[in-house]
Amino acid sequence: MSTTAKVPVPVTEDDIAESARRGALKAPIVLGIVTMLLSLLVGMKGREGDTSFRFAEPTDFFEIPEITVPSSPSLTLIVILLALCTVASAFLVSRGRRTPLWLVGLFAVLALTGFLCWAAAGETIPVIGLIGGSIALAVPLVFGALGGVLGERAGVVNIAIDGQLLFGAFAAAVFGTILGSPWGGLVAAMCAGALVALVLGFFAITYFVDQVIVGVVLNVLVIGLTSFLFVQLLAKDTEGLNSPVHFEEISIPGLAKIPVIGPVLFQQTMLVYIMYVAVFAVAWALYRTRWGLRVRAVGEHPKAADTVGIKVIRTRYTTLLIAGLIAGAGGATYTLVSVPQFGEELTDGAGYIALAAVIFGRWDPVRATLAALLFGFTKNLAGVLSVIGSPVPSQFMLMLPYVVTIIAVAGLVGRSRAPAADGIPYRKG
Amino acid sequence: MRRKKRGEVPENPETPIEEPAEAPVDEAPKEPSPWRGVLREIAAGNAAVAFLSVLLAVVVGSLMILITDENVRNAAGYVGSRPSDFFNAVGTSITDAYTALFQGAIYNGEVDTFERRIRPLTESLKFSGPLILAGLGVGVAFRAGLFNIGGRGQMLLAGAAAGWVAVSVDLPRILHLPLAILAGAAAGAVWAGLAGLLKARTGAHEVIVTIMLNYVGYYLVFYALSQQSWLQAPGSGNPKSEPMPESALLPKVLGDQFNLHFGFVLALVAVAVVWWLLNKSALGFRFRAVGENPDAAQASGIDVGRTYTIVMVIAGTLVGLAGVNQVLGTVPGGVTQDLDAGIGFDAITVALLGRSRPLGILAAGLLFGALKAGGFAMAAREGIPVEIVLVVQSLIVLFIAAPPLVRALFRLPKQEVTA
Numbered sequence: 001m002s003t004t005a006k007v008p009v010p011v012t013e014d015d016i017a018e019s020a021r022r023g024a025l026k027a028p029i030v031l032g033i034v035t036m037l038l039s040l041l042v043g044m045k046g047r048e049g050d051t052s053f054r055f056a057e058p059t060d061f062f063e064i065p066e067i068t069v070p071s072s073p074s075l076t077l078i079v080i081l082l083a084l085c086t087v088a089s090a091f092l093v094s095r096g097r098r099t100p101l102w103l104v105g106l107f108a109v110l111a112l113t114g115f116l117c118w119a120a121a122g123e124t125i126p127v128i129g130l131i132g133g134s135i136a137l138a139v140p141l142v143f144g145a146l147g148g149v150l151g152e153r154a155g156v157v158n159i160a161i162d163g164q165l166l167f168g169a170f171a172a173a174v175f176g177t178i179l180g181s182p183w184g185g186l187v188a189a190m191c192a193g194a195l196v197a198l199v200l201g202f203f204a205i206t207y208f209v210d211q212v213i214v215g216v217v218l219n220v221l222v223i224g225l226t227s228f229l230f231v232q233l234l235a236k237d238t239e240g241l242n243s244p245v246h247f248e249e250i251s252i253p254g255l256a257k258i259p260v261i262g263p264v265l266f267q268q269t270m271l272v273y274i275m276y277v278a279v280f281a282v283a284w285a286l287y288r289t290r291w292g293l294r295v296r297a298v299g300e301h302p303k304a305a306d307t308v309g310i311k312v313i314r315t316r317y318t319t320l321l322i323a324g325l326i327a328g329a330g331g332a333t334y335t336l337v338s339v340p341q342f343g344e345e346l347t348d349g350a351g352y353i354a355l356a357a358v359i360f361g362r363w364d365p366v367r368a369t370l371a372a373l374l375f376g377f378t379k380n381l382a383g384v385l386s387v388i389g390s391p392v393p394s395q396f397m398l399m400l401p402y403v404v405t406i407i408a409v410a411g412l413v414g415r416s417r418a419p420a421a422d423g424i425p426y427r428k429g
Numbered sequence: 430m431r432r433k434k435r436g437e438v439p440e441n442p443e444t445p446i447e448e449p450a451e452a453p454v455d456e457a458p459k460e461p462s463p464w465r466g467v468l469r470e471i472a473a474g475n476a477a478v479a480f481l482s483v484l485l486a487v488v489v490g491s492l493m494i495l496i497t498d499e500n501v502r503n504a505a506g507y508v509g510s511r512p513s514d515f516f517n518a519v520g521t522s523i524t525d526a527y528t529a530l531f532q533g534a535i536y537n538g539e540v541d542t543f544e545r546r547i548r549p550l551t552e553s554l555k556f557s558g559p560l561i562l563a564g565l566g567v568g569v570a571f572r573a574g575l576f577n578i579g580g581r582g583q584m585l586l587a588g589a590a591a592g593w594v595a596v597s598v599d600l601p602r603i604l605h606l607p608l609a610i611l612a613g614a615a616a617g618a619v620w621a622g623l624a625g626l627l628k629a630r631t632g633a634h635e636v637i638v639t640i641m642l643n644y645v646g647y648y649l650v651f652y653a654l655s656q657q658s659w660l661q662a663p664g665s666g667n668p669k670s671e672p673m674p675e676s677a678l679l680p681k682v683l684g685d686q687f688n689l690h691f692g693f694v695l696a697l698v699a700v701a702v703v704w705w706l707l708n709k710s711a712l713g714f715r716f717r718a719v720g721e722n723p724d725a726a727q728a729s730g731i732d733v734g735r736t737y738t739i740v741m742v743i744a745g746t747l748v749g750l751a752g753v754n755q756v757l758g759t760v761p762g763g764v765t766q767d768l769d770a771g772i773g774f775d776a777i778t779v780a781l782l783g784r785s786r787p788l789g790i791l792a793a794g795l796l797f798g799a800l801k802a803g804g805f806a807m808a809a810r811e812g813i814p815v816e817i818v819l820v821v822q823s824l825i826v827l828f829i830a831a832p833p834l835v836r837a838l839f840r841l842p843k844q845e846v847t848a
Contacts (some may be wrong), residue, residue, distance in 0.1 A: 026631065115797040149802050209832040212576065214830070217823045220778055224819025225493075231814035232497035344816075349640070352578065356637040395652035409641075412632040 013109050026092040027099035028427070030411035034111055035082040041118050042079055045401070047071050057110045064259050071121035076180045078114035078358050082107060084366055089270045113133050119390040127147065130384050131377070132264045136338070138376025140165055140347070142275055143330025144354030145368040146282050147323035152363055153286060154319035155299040155421040159215025160200050162351020163222035164193040168331020171343035174234070176244030176335065178186035185244050195329020196222065197320045208425040210216060219351065224333075227344045234342060247271055269337050271329070278326060283365040299419035300336055302426040330354075363419060368379045378404045441794035448799040481835050488830070489522050491822040494813055502751045525805060525811050533806020534799040544686055549802060551689040555759060558693040559584075559751035559772050564779030564790040565703050567747035570635075571785040572707060573740040574720035579624060579639030579747050580773025582646030583617040585766065587749030589650045590616035592670050592764035593660055595677035595757065600675040609677045610753050614841025617749015618742045620646060625741025629734030629826075635741070651766045660764055670764040679758040692754035696794070699747060704787040706743075716740050748773065775822075782826045 051071050085107045089099040116125055116311040144161045151158035171192035176185025200218060203209040234242040245312040250273075252266040294315055297305040302312045335342050355373055361368030378401035386394045468532050495501050504518040506513075512701040524842035532539065563580050572575035591613030600608065611789040624638040636767050653659040662671040679690040719736045727733045755768050779797055783789030804818035828835050837839075 004750040026458070042645070044471075131744060132493055194724040203827060203831055203834075207834050209827075209830040214827065216777050216781065217826045217830075220774070220819055221823035224823060227816035228493065229497070229816045230817065310671045342843050349643075352640045359634050359637055391653075391654055395655070399645050402644040406627070406638055406641045410627045410631040 004120050013147070017313065024093045024098050026411055027104065028086055028093055030123055030407065031086040031089055031099075031107055033106075034407075035079065035086050038075070038082060038111060038114050038118075041115075042075050047118055048208055049119050051117045051122070052122050052124040052225045053116075053127050055127050062247075066124070069117060071117050074117045076131070077115050078110050078117070082114070082133070082188045085110070090304035103185040116202045119385055120391065123388045125388070126384070128260060128263050129215035130380060132267070133384070134263065134373065134377035134380040135168035135268065137380050138322045138377075139272055139275055139337075140333045140350055141354045141357055141375055142279065143333070144327050144351055145372045146278055146365055147197075147327030147330070147359040148355055149359035149361070149363055149365050150282060150286070150326070151197075151320050151369050152164070152358060152422050153299045154295045154316045155209040155302060155419060155424065155426070156201070156316055156320055157202055157215065157423040158197075158200065158214055158320075158323065159355060160196055160222075160351070161354045162269040162349060163215075163219040164196045164324055164327035164333070164346055165331040165354070166219075166345070166346045167192040167196050167303055168221045168328035169334040170331075170342055171328070172175040172244050172332035173244045176332075180245055182245050182270075182336045185336050186241055186329060189332035189336075190325040190328040193326070193331060194324035196319050197324025197327075200324075201317050202344055203393075204314055204425065207319075211423050211425075226342075228300055230342065230344055234416050238341065244335050244341065246340075247336050263272075271333050271337055274329065278329070279369050280367060282326070286365060296419070298426075299421055301426075302421050306426075306428065312428075316426070327354075341396055356405060356409075360405065362417070375405060376410070387406045431463070433575050454635065458795065466546040477835050477841065478832040478835050479829055481839055481841075482590055482825055485828050485835065486821045486824035487839070489816055489824055491526070493820065494526050494821030495522055496518055510683055519836040520643065526807055526813055527811075529807045529810045530800075530803035532803075533810075549806070550689060551687040553685060553799040553802040553823035555689045555793045555798070556801040558690075558795050559759070560695045560775060560779050560801075561696040561791055561794030562692075562699055562754060562781060563748045563751035563772050563776030564794050565699055565787060566617075566744040566746075566751070567776045568780035568783060568787070568790050569703060569707070569716070570740055570744040571780055573716040573736060575625070575628070575737065575744075577621065577624075577634050577639055577645075577739060577741070577744050578636060578774075578777065579621060579642050579745075580751075580776045581769045582639070582643035582773070583620045583745050583748040584752035584755070584769040584773050585646045585650045586620045587613040587617035588768040589660060589764055591677075591753045592673065592756045593653075595673045596671045600676065600710060605674075605676040606679070606757070609757060610750070612755070613753035614746045614749045617747075617752060618745040622738060622742040622744025624807070625738040628741075629737045635737075647766060650764075654764065654766060660697030662763065668766060671763040672763050673757055677757055678761055679739070679754070680703050686761070689757075692758040695750060695754065697791075699750065700787045700791045703747070707787065749774065772786070782829060796825075 004218035011186050049071050050068050051074070052066050052068040054066050074389065075098060085103060089103060099383050144165055147160040147164065148158050148161050168189035172189035175188030176182055179185065179188075196218060200211075200214055203214045204211040243284055247269040249267060255266040256262045258266075284292075286295065294305065294310050298315045298319075305315075306312050331347070334346055339346070357368050357371035357375060382397040382400045385392070386397050390397065432482055472638065498518070500518045501522055506552040506807050508515040511607075533549050535550055537549050540546055563584065566583070567577050567580060591609045594612040594674040595605070598605065598608065606627045620642060621639070624635050624642060625652050627633040627638050628635045650660075651668060654661055654670065657663060659697070660670045661667075662669060679692050679695075681687060682689045682691055682694060705713075707716065715736050716732050717728075719740075720729055726736075729846055751772055752768065755772070760768065760770075775797065782793035783791070800818045800822060804815045805820045807817070808815040808843070
């Protein structure tokens with residue numbers, strides 16, 4: 001069935017123009033809906049009081065004053081601006097052009113500010129905590145998404161990201177305790193991630209098993225394995241097996257004192273700095289090195305790659321193993337930074353979110369990272385707002401990251417194209 | 430070469446789909462289709478491979494039980510001086526575990542009356558009901574090339590809707606029960622249909638949307654359970670509804686001494702309906718055609734977007750019935766936000782093991798139901814964590830999916846591939 005030839009469909013220029021127009025129309029529609037929702041807030045549930053945004057930390061070189069705005073008038077102003085953005089987008093589309101990304105970005109920032117003005121009326125929003133916390137929450141997702149991007153670029157669908165994160169977290173907890181060093185835990189976590197990748201490769205590459213099957217099943221297997229070992233061994237000896245030494249927060253001298261950016265980006269744990277390097281390294285390796293070209297060739301057209309002498313199977317294995325090392329490091333974030341010790345099903349399906357970030361980011365390392373950060377941000381926003389107390393019931397705040405992802409995927413990303421040979425086992429001959 | 434859709438399960442050559450007319454071959458010379466060979470191999474040697482796969486998984490499970498068993502580890506410490514102790518410990522540990530598993534899942538000869546002896550079997554059937562229903566929901570979507578990871582959200586919404594009708598409407602049984610079931614099925618259909626509709630209209634990837642809808646559904650149900658005006662039991666502070674009234678409960682099949690309720694019968698009916706739908710109806714043909722090759726299906730006049738929506742609605746209905754099964758049958762004590770009990774995800778393994786065929790899903794559901802019932806018995810009597818069942822289940826699926834591996838491990842002759 002892999003030989004089913006494409007049936008030629010007569011495609012006219014009108015068809016192409018028509019589908020392009022329909023695709024472009026989505027942006028103004030989504031912007032319009034969001035604007036309407038926010039204007040409903042103004043009309044139905046306007047709130048009294050002022051909203052303050054705090055940008056400064058006492059250690060900064062200089063202090064940015066707190067900005068305080070009256071809640072209701074600011075929201076009204078922002079809704080008007082949002083409406084203007086929507087009109088601009090609709091105008092561009094009617095002229096046959098696409099909505100530029102900067103306009104969408106501007107719209108998103110405005111909409112968010114408006115929402116914050118409304119939700120935190122009478123309160124102060126710690127902007128630094130809001131953004132810094134988002135990065136911390138996004139770390140495992142970013143690592144997982146990078147691993148996913150690498151694997152899929154080489155043509156191996158990796159649904160087992162969740163398994164790699166969970167196994168990494170488990171290994172980091174156990175070895176971080178036994179070796180008494182977070183670095184030992186990190187190395188163990190990376191090896192655990194690579195081990196899952198190896199099993200995935202063994203079944204998917206060597207034995208041609210459907211990659212989705214292997215991925216899903218590996219996730220279940222890792223959940224079963226880690227939970228079993230947790231109950232049987234870890235829970236009985238917390239002191240000796242499940243009290244990992246954590247990574248400390250490190251401020252980078254100088255850089256950490258830059259207002260806003262400093263505390264957000266440069267007062268984090270080692271794993272966050274490793275993440276910066278990893279994002280850069282993966283993007284660079286994939287697009288700027290010979291190895292990356294080979295990986296992409298293998299993922300797009302393995303037969304052609306094979307013809308010019310690239311070893312398809314070996315390339316897929318090595319890429320998958322590197323991806324596993326990266327995803328495993330993401331798992332270490334849980335037990336070496338965020339939580340004191342390992343618990344059953346600790347990752348709570350984060351690997352699936354990372355998978356969503358891969359697709360959302362259109363199989364590109366930088367965009368996938370941004371998608372993961374967006375997810376971390378909405379999640380942290382929900383947390384911050386439920387702490388300062390917002391008029392929205394907490395369950396709806398907690399729902400926010402997932403709703404935002406659906407809106408973003410349906411409204412702005414739409415049809416995404418995977419690498420051509422993604423998910424197809426390669427057989428020589 | 431056609432891109433293999435994410436989430437598609439390898440076709441079994443027993444029921445080939447009429448392939449759309451092939452275009453003049455201008456692509457590379459036709460390969461001898463490597464897939465055909467592998468698949469025929471799977472089909473040909475099914476029984477032996479399936480048996481050995483289960484065996485292999487059980488062996489690995491036993492090793493895990495042994496390694497973590499304290500008596501075995503202690504005896505291993507002096508295995509050089511008194512090996513008999515070690516082997517006794519190994520023997521006892523394994524025998525006890527599997528005796529408990531068997532007695533918890535199939536037949537317990539140690540109790541006095543016949544009814545109590547076969548009770549474990551009815552428990553296994555009870556557990557397999559929702560697994561089969563949800564497995565069908567995932568499997569139907571697989572056949573159309575869609576991966577429905579949203580079982581959890583669909584079950585939660587369905588369970589909450591059925592529970593809401595059960596506790597807030599007062600009707601005679603003959604109306605109450607069907608209405609509650611209907612409400613649940615409809616809620617599941619809407620929740621999954623949303624993913625199908627978004628895929629059809631905007632191209633949003635169903636994997637992302639169904640995963641996200643799991644979480645959204647979870648928090649929605651959580652919200653409903655924390656509001657007195659919705660589902661929360663009056664005067665309670667816990668996120669839990671009132672117990673289900675008698676008139677909305679699924680009746681017991683074998684009388685009150687067994688827990689087996691009509692949810693299992695519902696599952697059997699669903700297997701028959703889905704079998705007819707997929708193999709005998711025009712709609713089912715469209716599902717399979719879209720699953721095989723959406724471009725070709727579109728070209729031959731099938732509305733692919735519409736098909737995606739319809740298949741997700743049907744999938745959601747089936748998964749929704751699994752949620753109803755839980756709320757009105759297995760756990761009638763009230764709706765909680767954990768009512769799905771992991772079945773939404775287990776359903777994926779059930780569908781994979783059953784190769785997305787209704788009868789295969791029935792068999793896989795029965796097997797996993799028995800493992801679940803037995804696993805609980807093993808946990809209660811031997812203190813072996815119930816998660817061992819997850820390990821064994823996933824290993825079975827892995828091994829069954831890789832027959833060449835199993836053949837190599839057991840040095841079976843390679844199957845003759847008659848091309």
